[in-house]
Amino acid sequence: MLLRHTDKKVKERNALTINPAKTCQPVGAMYASLGIHGCMPHSHGSQGCCAYHRSALTRHYKEPVMAGTSSFTEGSSVFGGQSNLLQAIDNIFNVYDPDVIAIHTTCLSETIGDDVSQITQKAIDDGKVPAGKHVIQASTPSYVGSHVTGFANMCASIAKYFPEVSELKLDQVNVLPGWVEPSDMREIKRMLLAMQIPYVLFPDTSGVLDAPQTGSHMFFPKGGTKIPDLKRCGKSIFTFALGKFCSELAALELMKKCSVPFEVLDIPIGIKATDRFMMKLSEVTGTSIPQMLEDERGQLVDIVTDMQQYLYGKKVALYGDPDTIIPLCEFLVDIGMKPVHIVSGTPGKYFEQRMKELVPGANFRNGPQADMYLMHQWIKNEPVDLIIGNTYGKYISRDENIPFVRLGFPIYDRIGHSYFPVVGYKGGMRLLEKILSVIMDKMDADAPEEKFELVM
Amino acid sequence: MSSNVLIERKNQVWIKSESINELTCDKQSVAGSVSQRACVFCGSRVVLYPVADALHIVHGPIGCASFTWDIRGSLSSGPELHRVSFSTDLREKDVIYGGERKLESALSELIPKYQPNAVFVYATCITGIIGDDIKAVCKKITNIFNIPVIPVHSEGFKGTKKDGYKAACSALAQLVGTGDITAIPKLSINILGEFNLAGEAWMIEEYYKKMGIEVVSILTGDGRVEKIKKSHGASLNVVQCSGSLSYLAEMMKEKYGIPFIRVSYFGIEDMSQSLYDVADFFADYPEVRLKAEEVVKTEINLILPEIQKYRSALSGKKAAVYVGGAFKAFSLIKALKLIGMSVVVAGSQTGNQKDYEQLKMLCDPGCVILDDSNPLELSEYVIQKKADLFIGGVKERPIAFKLGIGFCDHNHERKIALAGYEGMINFFKEVYSSVLSPVWNFMPCRNGELKEIV
Numbered sequence: 078m079l080l081r082h083t084d085k086k087v088k089e090r091n092a093l094t095i096n097p098a099k100t101c102q103p104v105g106a107m108y109a110s111l112g113i114h115g116c117m118p119h120s121h122g123s124q125g126c127c128a129y130h131r132s133a134l135t136r137h138y139k140e141p142v143m144a145g146t147s148s149f150t151e152g153s154s155v156f157g158g159q160s161n162l163l164q165a166i167d168n169i170f171n172v173y174d175p176d177v178i179a180i181h182t183t184c185l186s187e188t189i190g191d192d193v194s195q196i197t198q199k200a201i202d203d204g205k206v207p208a209g210k211h212v213i214q215a216s217t218p219s220y221v222g223s224h225v226t227g228f229a230n231m232c233a234s235i236a237k238y239f240p241e242v243s244e245l246k247l248d249q250v251n252v253l254p255g256w257v258e259p260s261d262m263r264e265i266k267r268m269l270l271a272m273q274i275p276y277v278l279f280p281d282t283s284g285v286l287d288a289p290q291t292g293s294h295m296f297f298p299k300g301g302t303k304i305p306d307l308k309r310c311g312k313s314i315f316t317f318a319l320g321k322f323c324s325e326l327a328a329l330e331l332m333k334k335c336s337v338p339f340e341v342l343d344i345p346i347g348i349k350a351t352d353r354f355m356m357k358l359s360e361v362t363g364t365s366i367p368q369m370l371e372d373e374r375g376q377l378v379d380i381v382t383d384m385q386q387y388l389y390g391k392k393v394a395l396y397g398d399p400d401t402i403i404p405l406c407e408f409l410v411d412i413g414m415k416p417v418h419i420v421s422g423t424p425g426k427y428f429e430q431r432m433k434e435l436v437p438g439a440n441f442r443n444g445p446q447a448d449m450y451l452m453h454q455w456i457k458n459e460p461v462d463l464i465i466g467n468t469y470g471k472y473i474s475r476d477e478n479i480p481f482v483r484l485g486f487p488i489y490d491r492i493g494h495s496y497f498p499v500v501g502y503k504g505g506m507r508l509l510e511k512i513l514s515v516i517m518d519k520m521d522a523d524a525p526e527e528k529f530e531l532v533m
Numbered sequence: 534m535s536s537n538v539l540i541e542r543k544n545q546v547w548i549k550s551e552s553i554n555e556l557t558c559d560k561q562s563v564a565g566s567v568s569q570r571a572c573v574f575c576g577s578r579v580v581l582y583p584v585a586d587a588l589h590i591v592h593g594p595i596g597c598a599s600f601t602w603d604i605r606g607s608l609s610s611g612p613e614l615h616r617v618s619f620s621t622d623l624r625e626k627d628v629i630y631g632g633e634r635k636l637e638s639a640l641s642e643l644i645p646k647y648q649p650n651a652v653f654v655y656a657t658c659i660t661g662i663i664g665d666d667i668k669a670v671c672k673k674i675t676n677i678f679n680i681p682v683i684p685v686h687s688e689g690f691k692g693t694k695k696d697g698y699k700a701a702c703s704a705l706a707q708l709v710g711t712g713d714i715t716a717i718p719k720l721s722i723n724i725l726g727e728f729n730l731a732g733e734a735w736m737i738e739e740y741y742k743k744m745g746i747e748v749v750s751i752l753t754g755d756g757r758v759e760k761i762k763k764s765h766g767a768s769l770n771v772v773q774c775s776g777s778l779s780y781l782a783e784m785m786k787e788k789y790g791i792p793f794i795r796v797s798y799f800g801i802e803d804m805s806q807s808l809y810d811v812a813d814f815f816a817d818y819p820e821v822r823l824k825a826e827e828v829v830k831t832e833i834n835l836i837l838p839e840i841q842k843y844r845s846a847l848s849g850k851k852a853a854v855y856v857g858g859a860f861k862a863f864s865l866i867k868a869l870k871l872i873g874m875s876v877v878v879a880g881s882q883t884g885n886q887k888d889y890e891q892l893k894m895l896c897d898p899g900c901v902i903l904d905d906s907n908p909l910e911l912s913e914y915v916i917q918k919k920a921d922l923f924i925g926g927v928k929e930r931p932i933a934f935k936l937g938i939g940f941c942d943h944n945h946e947r948k949i950a951l952a953g954y955e956g957m958i959n960f961f962k963e964v965y966s967s968v969l970s971p972v973w974n975f976m977p978c979r980n981g982e983l984k985e986i987v
Contacts, residue, residue, distance in 0.1 A: 082617055082647060092638040094595060094622035101596030123658055123689035124562060125572025129600035132927050141931045143908060148562045149690040154662060165565030168541075173567075173909070184594050185658040185690060188628060219594035220623050220659065292977040294912050294935040422595075445622065469602075 079472045083450060085457045095450035096469065098396050099422025101219035102227030104130040105256065106181035107144055108486075109231035112262075112280020114301030115176035117169055118144040121162055121193060122183025137487045138259075138286040138495055143296060145169050145178075149185060158191045159199070166200045170207055175297060176304055180214040181231060187218035211304070213238045223423040224486070225322050225398050228256045232327035235279060239304065240311030240335050247312040249275035250361060251337065253327050255320030255344050255400050256486070257500060259283040259300075264498035265319075265345070268355075272364045277310040278302065287495040311335030315361045317354070320344045320400030321427055344400050345500045346508070347408025348377060373502035380509050381412045387516055387533075389413040391462040396420040396452055396470070397485035399428040399443060405465065405484070406435050408505065414463070414512075418455040420447045449473070463516060480515035484508075542566065545904040547889075549896055556889050558904040562693075567907040570882045574657055575601070576697020577687035580777050581653050581704060582615055583607035583728050584756035588649035590619040592636050592667060593657030597689075598622070606948065607728045609755050610735075614649060623659060633665050640674045640682065650758035652682040653704060661688030681758070683707050694857075695883045702781035705752060705761060709785060712759060714766025720815055721747040723767045723791075726778040727798070729754025733952040737798055740808060740832075740953065744824040746815075752778055765789040769814050771796055771807065777858070797860060798952040799960075800868035801836075805829045832954035840871065843961040848873030850968055853920040855903070855911060855929055856943055859884030859892055865924055865943065866895050872961055877918035880906050908932055922968050937976035939967035 103120055107130045110118035120127035127146035134142040145168075147153070147161040162180070169178055180193055193214045200206055215234040217227040232253060252269065254262050263283040269276045284300015310316075310331065316339035318328035328339035345351040351374070355366050381388070393409055393416045395402055406416050416436050421428055424444035432441040440455050453473050456464075460477065464470045467485040474481035483491050484499060498504040517533055524530070544557035562568040578601045581589065591598035598620030609615065621627075621635045640652065652674075656667050671682040685704045687697050722741065727734045734754035741748055750756075750764035770782045770793035782793035794814065796807030808829060812822040852874050854865050859881040866876045879896055880903030881888070892902055901914045912932060915923060923933035926944030933940040941963050943951065949963065950956045 079613055079616060082614065084646070090642065092621060092635040093642055094598070094620045096602065096618050097595050097599045097620065097622070099595060100599040101594050103596070119565070123572045124568060124570050124693075125575045125689045126596070128568075128571035128575065128928075129596065133600060135928055135931055139931055139934075141908060141928075141935060143567050145565045145567055146562075148564045148566075148568065149658075151691050154658075154690045161564040164563070168563060168565030172565075183658070184596075184628070185662060188659060188662045218625070218628075219596045220625050220628050223595070288935075290935065290937070290976070292937040294908075294932055296909065445624070 080453055080476050083453045083457065085454060087451065087454045087458070090446050094446060094448050096448050096453075097422055098420050098448050098452070098469075099223035099225075100133075101184075101224060102217035102222055102230065103181050103183055103219065104133055105224035105227030105229070106179070106215050106217045106231040107131075107142075108134060108256065108282070109228045109235070109280045110179035110181070111142070111285050112282040112301055113177055113179065113235065113307070114299075114303045115297045116301065117173055117175035117178050119165060119169065119178050119180045120144060120146045120183060121158060121180050121191065122147060122185045123149045126183045133487055134286070136489045139492065140286050140288060141294060142286075143173075145173075147186070154185065154189055157189060158186050159196050162191070162193070162196045163200055163203070163205065166197075166212060167205045170205070170210060173296060175210075177211045177213060179231065179234070180212065181217045181227065182215070183217070184219040187216065211238070225256060225400070225423045229323050229326045232280060232324060233330050235307065236327035236330035237334065239307035240331060241308050242335050243312050245312055246314055247275070247309060249277060249309075249313050250358070251310045251313045251316040251331065252276050252278045253316065253318045253324035254278060254281070255318075255323035256398060257344060257401075258494045258498070259285065259287040260494065260496050260498040261500040261504065264501045264504055268370060268501055269358075271367050271369055272358060272362075274358060274362050274364055277306045277313060279307060279310070311337065313337050315339065317342060317357065319354070322398070322400045322423060322425060324400075343404040343407070345504075346401065346404035347505055348374070348411055348502070349407055350404035351501055351505065370502065373506075377502045377505045377509070380506060384509070384513055385413055387513055390415060391516065392417045392459070393463045393465060394418040394452060394456055394461045395464070396449065396466040399423050399425060401485055403428070403431045403435070406432070408508070410435060412509070417459060417461060418452060420449070420452045422447055463512065465512075480519045482508075482511045482515055542910075545906075546910065547893070547902040549893060549898050549900045549902070551899070556893075556902060556904060558884055558886060558889055560905065562905055567909065568905055570905060571694050572689035573691045573694065573697040573700060574655060574687040574689045576694035576777075577655060577685050577701040577704070578697070579605060579728075580698055580701035580753060581685065583609070583753040584651070584653070584758065584761070585609035585615045586612040586649060586757050587651040587653055588614055588619065588643060588647055589653050589655070590621070590639065590643065591655045591657065592621050592632060592660050592665070593623055593655075594659060595620055595622045597655070597657045605728065606730050607754055608730075608732050611757075614647060619643065628659060628663055631663060631665055632660060633667075633670050636665070636667065636670050637674065640670070641677070644674070644678045644680065649680065651680060651708060653685050654682065655685045656688050658689040661691070681708060681711070693883060698777040699780045702778060702784065705781055706784050708758060708761045709781075710762075710765045710789065712762030712764075712766075714763050717749055717763065717766035718747055719768055720745055720818060720821065721749050721767045722769045722771050722811060723749050723764045724751045724754075724771050724773060725782055725793070726773040727751055727754045727952075730947055731950040733798070733950045733956065736950060736953040736955060740828055741811065743828050744808065744812065744821050745818075746811060746821065752781065765791065767791065769794065769811065771811060773798055773807075795860070797864040799861065799864035799956070801833060801871065801954065801957055802867055803864050804953055804957070805833075836954050836958050839958050840961065843965055844872045846965055847961070847968060850874045850921040851877045851919060852922040852924060853878035853911070853915045853918070855880045855906060855923070855925045857882050857926070859888030861943065862892060863895055868957065868960065872964075874922070874964075876900060877920055878903065878911070878914045880904060880911075912936060922964060937973060939964070939970065939973075941967055
């Protein structure tokens, strides 16, 4: 019993988070930066932040993750981090030669009041930024929002910096995929290709954090959204912002700067959310949905039909990032399952609003004290048949003997998320396979001999 | 890429029989270099983490707590309170108005509920900057609940990971000397700097027990507050892993007159030496030495045939070693020599001048020695020196694999015991299975030269 300390009785806490269902902004900013081709993320703060974020991403992807740090000392904390950052920019361009440096701040540099945009301007004025190279920056104090906020802030900075303002419109759309896996970004691109819609997708970590083994270590892998693509996204006819928490800010920036209209949609997880994405794509571009995607949808619905007896009425506890949980919750309801406990560490009223619509009877909470401890307490009070969330659910799963599907960030103890998507109809099929496998494995394991069946 | 070594770092790279300059170390990392180092908080957190019946609360924004939640495989034989993550999760308004009250209220809620034997309160960058008086809060709470509530001054920016070790040692020093030592025999030691990864501390303790030595406290593997409190009753401190707890050993020497010796439990030679050194310290009890010899003889006889097997398979292969503390590198070099492997790249995140002098003597001509290195340098030298194996931690693993060479984790994330005699065989087995894995047959580079990096 690893979580023997969990008390069944739920008591309001106000100063304390136990076993968090979130982490801090900079790691999200780092992940988003890695979705630009040839980009070096840079952490403006103490060395530890950068080391932790790199380790977290490395554990999640089993890939090398490169990022620089301003390596704050006590001196820089008193006198400001300007000289560290200037030196860092100079060193990074000289040695690592990236196309872009994407600076994010930390609680330390924010609190001492470093003005990163002014420092960046100084670096440009001093000639430390070579011609054709770029430095972008996002403010990501750890004490505001969560890792999701950091991701959104960096996406917004990308959207603010690169797109060129132009009267000319190109026959293309922008897709902001939100915080999903490289596999999901790849899948969205496959769907766009199937519909023959020209697009710019950013950030795009496919080809960066799922890089193949080639016998050499590419410091900047071949994936990521290329600068010319980012520049031309101001000329797109429309922006699809997938996930309100992750993508709305960037879409707003694009509209402000380049007047690209946008709509916020859910990340296409499950049947309905994918339908909405497809329909909107079709509406905006005038393209029809190809038979191939129609067939995939049919296959997904077919699986649900075939397996409904194993899905219907099963209670589910899920936790993680709001943009993922919202469509996932909808999907679970659509396939006859019953989400009963939902937790997200990321604050924001929109989450509550959507949960009220989707699962009015469930326990749900987000923001402060919405942590894994609370989730465990809820489960103790009302047991569930399935847990869905990141690796940190494994303690509850083990202690309470509940089937567990890993989804979200971080996943430190299984592979697959980098390569197999959960978005789109194909992703829906994979989700179903995972859900059904763990539920049916448990049925097999628990069945008394006479009821142990060959055909299920 | 023009030059793979930052100009500012050229004195932190040294090549045996080639370099004429001295190796520079103990330096702040160069800003903008992709250093593999962490911060002060990280140093404190890893050292204190294994104290299993203490409550560990991180006073800061959520990241510092979430990234150090259950990150070490430091096993506990009983309580598991250390594996639960507690944080004050500071928000913007706390940064403006101060977080002391939040900390106080969190502690007042937690202590009655979990009844810990002690509490460690970790300071982070932000609490250092906003000037929260953690010490005062701890004192107040100590008086209310009558258990030690200890501030850990681990503000991230205050130095390197090494300074975090010091902060952790200062925190431990507040417990040392507060317990009853009347029942402790003369033949007794503490083991410092052993974290019980994969149960290693239990193996080591067993060897000493067989010699008739009582282990009063292991700091901090499978740690218990009560044991730490009475650790000043031991006759000798045995310090493993040079970096982390030497500072506490020095403090205990000064305050309680307890001498200390430095040992390594990794590798046959060093493991045996660490038993003999303890036996020699208790020279007035000759039977201890005899028992130590017996332990060594029995254990070595058990593993010798196995070693021969690995030697014939691995002899002539080359290794690169990049670890946290330099002391670990010494042991690794010696252990690899035992199976005929040479070390072509050796380095550490936190070694000091003395460490590097010893490292220089130990390694073969041509060996590259690196202080506070980065992925680019490491890749470059690993390829240049044609290493077959990389020994390092979490951030180095995927680089090694991308380069198409074997890897052995010698850090927090190892799942198998590598210390002691049994650990030696585990280590060779791991090296063997990684270096000779059939997957390398699929590497493009194996057909000819290792490819240059782009």
